[in-house]
Amino acid sequence: MNYRGNLLIRSIKVQTMSSHHIVREKQEPALLILGLDNFSDELLGQLLEWSPTVIVTEPIAEKLNAYGIKIDWVIADDTTDDIQSDIKFLRLKDDSLIKTAFGFLIVNNYSAVNIVTDELEIADYFPYWDKINVVIFNNYKKIYAVNSGFSKWKPAGELIELFNSPQKLELIGLEKVRENHFITTADGIFSIKFDAAFLFVAESL
Secondary structure (H helix, E strand, O other), X not given: OOHHHHHHHXXXXXXHHHHXXXXXXXXXXXXXXXXXXXXXXXXXXXXXXXXXXXXEEHHHXXXXXXXXXXXXXXEEOOOOOOOOOOOEEEEOOOOOHHHHHHXXXXXXXXXXXXXXXXXXXXXXXXXXXXXXXXXXXXXXXXXXXXOXXXXXXXXXXXXXXXXXXXXXXXEEOEEEEEOOEEEEOOOEEEEEEEOOOOEEEEEEO
């Protein structure tokens, strides 16, 4: 078996042993997978390690099933029983994938979700920033919403991207390299202050 198979099989062993406990208590972020083309096996294994509720599209379900990964929910127009046993389905109806998934997560009181996606329309996530903690993995970036006054330690030369652009923006420890893209100027803490309710920030993986 190749590296990917070994890694993902190890992940599912942990998930299978404790999945019922995790789903009931919602102690870990749910995992919503919309695309895997630009996501490393190692990072996927890390996200699966603590047995999250796994929500996927039908194409992703087929990929994960090939490696023995347990899937909890599939977002689909129609249901099919030939992927795995005990899978539950979220009907799309007239909603988007994101709206369907977030509707389920919020109604069921999940406090956080990790999202893996190949395509990103950041505005799709704006309605949910204050309802659930969202971390998006896209194009080798980790993206999350922050409040004004956010600060974090980073080594020098790290790329930080800001998605929505508030009118008033105060940056400490960051130097602009191009529109909405900055680098950390030194090893240490950078901080961001702004006049909007939230700001989506990306850091390189």
